[in-house]
Amino acid sequence: MGLRRYLTSKALWYLGALVVAVVLNFLLPRLIPGNPVDVIVSNLSQGANISSEQQAKIYAQFVEEFGLNQPLWQQFVTYVTSALQGDLGTSFSSYPTKVTALVGQALPWTLALQIPAIIIGWVIGNIVGAIAAYKGGGWDRSVFTTSLFLSSMPYYCLSILLLYVFAVVFGWFPVGGAYSLGMSPEWSWEFFWDAQSYFWLPFASLVLINVGGQAVGMRSMAIYELGSDYVNYSRGLGIGDAKMTRYIFGNAMLPQVTGLALSIGTMVGGALITELVFNYPGMGSLLFNAISSNDYPIIQAVTLLITVAVLVANFAVEIVYGLIDPRIRAAKSGE
Amino acid sequence: MSRMLMRASNVTAVYAADDGRDVPAVDDVTIEVPEGQIVGLAGESGCGKSTLGNAMAMIANPPLYVINGTLEIEGQSIDLRTLDPNANRRHRKYRGDVVSLLPQGAMNAISPTLKIRDLVVDVLRAHDRNYAKSDAIDLATDRLKMLDMPTRVLDSYAHQLSGGMKQRMVTVISTLLNPKLLIADEPTSALDVSSQKALIEMLLAMVEKKIMSGVIFITHDLPVLSMVTDRLAIMYAGKVIENGRTEDLVHNARHPYTAALLASVLDPTEDTRTKHVLGIPGSPPNLGNPPSGCRFHPRCRFAMDVCTTKEPATLAEGDHEFACWWAKEHPRQSVPMEVSHA
Numbered sequence: 001m002g003l004r005r006y007l008t009s010k011a012l013w014y015l016g017a018l019v020v021a022v023v024l025n026f027l028l029p030r031l032i033p034g035n036p037v038d039v040i041v042s043n044l045s046q047g048a049n050i051s052s053e054q055q056a057k058i059y060a061q062f063v064e065e066f067g068l069n070q071p072l073w074q075q076f077v078t079y080v081t082s083a084l085q086g087d088l089g090t091s092f093s094s095y096p097t098k099v100t101a102l103v104g105q106a107l108p109w110t111l112a113l114q115i116p117a118i119i120i121g122w123v124i125g126n127i128v129g130a131i132a133a134y135k136g137g138g139w140d141r142s143v144f145t146t147s148l149f150l151s152s153m154p155y156y157c158l159s160i161l162l163l164y165v166f167a168v169v170f171g172w173f174p175v176g177g178a179y180s181l182g183m184s185p186e187w188s189w190e191f192f193w194d195a196q197s198y199f200w201l202p203f204a205s206l207v208l209i210n211v212g213g214q215a216v217g218m219r220s221m222a223i224y225e226l227g228s229d230y231v232n233y234s235r236g237l238g239i240g241d242a243k244m245t246r247y248i249f250g251n252a253m254l255p256q257v258t259g260l261a262l263s264i265g266t267m268v269g270g271a272l273i274t275e276l277v278f279n280y281p282g283m284g285s286l287l288f289n290a291i292s293s294n295d296y297p298i299i300q301a302v303t304l305l306i307t308v309a310v311l312v313a314n315f316a317v318e319i320v321y322g323l324i325d326p327r328i329r330a331a332k333s334g335e
Numbered sequence: 336m337s338r339m340l341m342r343a344s345n346v347t348a349v350y351a352a353d354d355g356r357d358v359p360a361v362d363d364v365t366i367e368v369p370e371g372q373i374v375g376l377a378g379e380s381g382c383g384k385s386t387l388g389n390a391m392a393m394i395a396n397p398p399l400y401v402i403n404g405t406l407e408i409e410g411q412s413i414d415l416r417t418l419d420p421n422a423n424r425r426h427r428k429y430r431g432d433v434v435s436l437l438p439q440g441a442m443n444a445i446s447p448t449l450k451i452r453d454l455v456v457d458v459l460r461a462h463d464r465n466y467a468k469s470d471a472i473d474l475a476t477d478r479l480k481m482l483d484m485p486t487r488v489l490d491s492y493a494h495q496l497s498g499g500m501k502q503r504m505v506t507v508i509s510t511l512l513n514p515k516l517l518i519a520d521e522p523t524s525a526l527d528v529s530s531q532k533a534l535i536e537m538l539l540a541m542v543e544k545k546i547m548s549g550v551i552f553i554t555h556d557l558p559v560l561s562m563v564t565d566r567l568a569i570m571y572a573g574k575v576i577e578n579g580r581t582e583d584l585v586h587n588a589r590h591p592y593t594a595a596l597l598a599s600v601l602d603p604t605e606d607t608r609t610k611h612v613l614g615i616p617g618s619p620p621n622l623g624n625p626p627s628g629c630r631f632h633p634r635c636r637f638a639m640d641v642c643t644t645k646e647p648a649t650l651a652e653g654d655h656e657f658a659c660w661w662a663k664e665h666p667r668q669s670v671p672m673e674v675s676h677a
Contacts, residue, residue: 229443236394236436237509238427239461247446326492327447 010318014311021307022083026076029299032291037062039293040092066092083304089297093290099301102286105185107305109178110275110282114267117203121210122260128211129218130249133226144219150212159205159277166201173201176279202278206271210263217259221252254325258317265313266306340370340549341516346404346415348383348390351397358623360386360399362573368516368549368566371542375564375581376553377596381619383573384553385439388520390415391551392436393426408433408515409548432462435514435547437506439521444505445493451504452489458511478507481544482537499530503537510546517547521554535563557600561585569593572620572630579655587669589657592631594670629660637661637670 041059063069067078082089088099125147132143150158167175179185179195225231225248234244272284279285283302290298322328344365349357360383368374376384390401395417404415413429416422430436438444445454452472459471472489479486488496488504496504502522510517519538523531541547552564560567561581568578569592577590588594598613617634620626626633632642639660647658652667661670 229438230446232394232396233436233438233444233505234446234457235396236392236430236438237458237461238430238432239457240427243457243461247449250448251446325448326450327494 007319010315014315018307018311021311022080022304023076025300025303025307026079028303029294029296030072032294034294035068037066037068037092040095066090079300088301088304091290091298092295093293093298094295099297102298103283103301103305106281106283106286109280110267110271110284113199113202113275113280113282114206114271115264117206118210118260118263118267121207122214122256122263124207125211125214126218126253126256129215130222130252132215133219133222134245140219143215147212147215147219150208151216153209153212154273155205155209155271156273156277158209159202159274162201162205163277174198176277178281198278198280202271202274202280205274214256214259218252218256221255222248225252250324254321257320257324261313261317261320262310265310267309337369337371340368340372341406341408342367343391343404343406343415346387346390346401348386348395348399348401348404350386350399352623356623357400357402360573360622361390363403364570364573364575366551366568366575366578368551370548371545372565373538373542373550373552373563375560375567376551376570377555377557377560377567378570379596379615379619380555381622382570383622384570385520387570388436388518388551388553391516392434392518393417393430394436406434428462431458431509432512432514434516434518435509435512437509437517437519437522439524442498442501442525443493445501447493449492450489451491451493451508454508455489455511458508462512474511475507478511478546482507482540497530499526499533502526502530502534506534506537506541510541513546515548517550519550519552521556522552523556523559524554531559535559539563557597569596572625573622574630574658576631576659577655577657579653579657583655587655589652589655589662589670590631590659591635591637591661591670593657594672595634595636598672629658635661 037059040062041055067075070078079089086100088103091097091099091102094102128143129147132140132147163175167173174180174197176198178198179191183191183194185191228251231244231248234247271280271282272287274280275282275284276288283305286298287302289295290302342365346361346364346366347359348361349359352358362383364383364387366374366376366387376387378384386395386399389395389399390404391406393413393415395401401415401417406413406415411433413433414425417426445451452475455475456466456468456471459466459474475489476486479488482503484500484503484507488500493501502525506519506522522538523534526534538550538552542550552560554560564581566579567581567584568575569584569590570576571592577584577588577593584593585597588597592615595613595615599615615634620630620633626643628644629635629638629642629647632638635642642660645660647660647663649656649658650663662668
């Protein structure tokens with residue numbers, strides 16, 4: 001019963017965190033200097049001959065429509081009530097497209113890029129790191145240096161390097177975007193075949209960085225476990241290497257599982273720079289464009305999504321951790 | 336004298352230092368355990384007692400290498416050297432079965448994510464692949480009952496047991512396969528006195544029930560040693576400098592180091608209040624560059640000229656062995672104990 005109480009109290013904590021996050025989410029974009037309606041109106045009036053009187057009228061209409069003339073608290077109430085109904089508002093800059101539609105277009109690209117990159121990077125990274133720790137010597141030194149280099153390199157550096165070498169110099173991959181001009185996203189082999197050629201470079205840049213980070217973490221955990229008393233004792237009892245490796249992995253894996261869940265949580269906004277470099281039409285690009293045009297509803301929608309994903313991932317980690325580690329399970333259920 | 340159970344001869348173990356030099360932590364040591372006896376191995380920290388234990392338990396790990404030594408035990412002769420890459424595989428079948436280890440600081444000796452019963456099964460299966468799980472649990476349960484321990488500990492994780500219980504559980508696991516020799520490396524060091532007593536009583540009971548045929552008990556805790564051991568071997572700077580029956584060593588120390596070590600422990604007698612604990616001046620030598628002659632001479636009250644140049648040979652008076660020039664010149668005399676009164 002202790003466990004249920006623990007979970008309920010944790011869930012309440014996360015709910016509280018969500019409320020705080022939603023408030024911040026709502027306020028922060030509004031603290032960015034500048035007014036989105038200015039941008040829309042100036043865009044509209046470009047090239048067209050519109051008198052200042054007409055401009056003022058258009059301006060007033062947009063302000064009215066977006067509710068920007070209401071006091072902040074009223075805007076907040078409107079935001080929350082419609083968000084609960086699944087309506088995240090209308091985009092300012094791509095007026096009158098709905099935010100949910102824009103997110104719906106961008107999200108699949110990000111998920112298709114990130115989920116395989118995170119999982120493959122995590123699996124390869126852990127295996128490589130564990131082998132490096134186990135083998136030691138030259139293997140370890142080369143793996144460790146490479147991993148450290150990869151994981152500490154800024155995302156955009158690796159992306160630009162890959163882009164330059166493989167797309168510009170060798171010309172093996174297209175330079176940017178997610179599919180060729182003239183194509184439009186649809187469920188067809190033709191489109192899929194076209195899109196996959198755009199997929200590999202951003203994918204590789206994410207995988208490499210993930211591998212680096214995971215390998216560094218796994219290596220140091222495994223080295224720590226290798227030197228622990230239970231490994232020495234198991235050896236003294238004649239337990240074989242294969243079994244011992246399983247003990248070591250079981251324990252070294254714990255922090256890595258957290259890492260996996262958290263990176264899945266942050267993935268929604270995680271590849272912002274990678275997506276920008278490769279001009280990939282995912283959530284990162286959407287967020288970036290929204291920020292540059294003061295598009296509050298989109299910023300809010302994307303950050304809300306990130307917040308929810310991070311909170312859910314954290315909650316999942318707490319549960320999974322308890323399942324794997326008996327010590328934490330004991331602490332949680334108050335044994 | 337009772338039949339010899341095991342004899343480890345000419346054990347030399349070195350730590351490979353970064354600069355390419357080898358530091359001999361155990362230097363040509365020979366040690367014997369008679370059938371059914373507990374032999375204590377004592378000395379200051381860094382004297383090589385745990386290293387010798389690791390060499391005999393065949394768990395030397397780089398940078399520690401055993402470069403010489405043979406273990407003869409009940410008709411088997413085991414090459415202790417760990418230089419060849421197959422040593423680990425060669426030694427594995429003896430570990431836990433012929434020679435078992437009761438480790439220093441058993442607190443973390445069991446993987447935190449493993450139930451005790453799973454470790455029990457793994458240990459038995461490591462030596463007999465077809466060992467049935469239920470048989471393994473039955474064996475452990477019987478063993479626990481025999482030693483008056485609660486059988487529910489099998490279903491626990493290590494963190495759910497107290498320190499004393501954990502150490503006793505580890506002792507049971509170490510002896511599941513009825514090893515010929517148990518090497519207990521400071522098993523009581525991390526325990527409070529009542530847990531120490533419980534553990535020692537358990538070890539004595541196990542020897543009596545012939546679960547193992549002999550024990551090497553490594554510790555720096557001399558009062559514990561004089562209580563449980565039949566024989567004592569004293570190590571200094573990688574060498575055994577004196578060994579014999581415990582009562583002979585305690586009452587008739589022949590090496591000044593043994594005498595100094597014993598004098599550094601307070602015996603609770605009537606005049607204890609007025610006594611000072613005598614330390615041993617100086618500190619143990621650097622094993623990378625040990626003193627010439629007798630390694631103890633820079634700290635010895637009785638050092639003579641010959642001690643600084645020539646290494647003393649091992650002499651014997653009955654089954655009491657020692658390596659000391661002073662003892663050679665003073666046959667059958669104990670080292671005068673230095674006692675100071677406040």
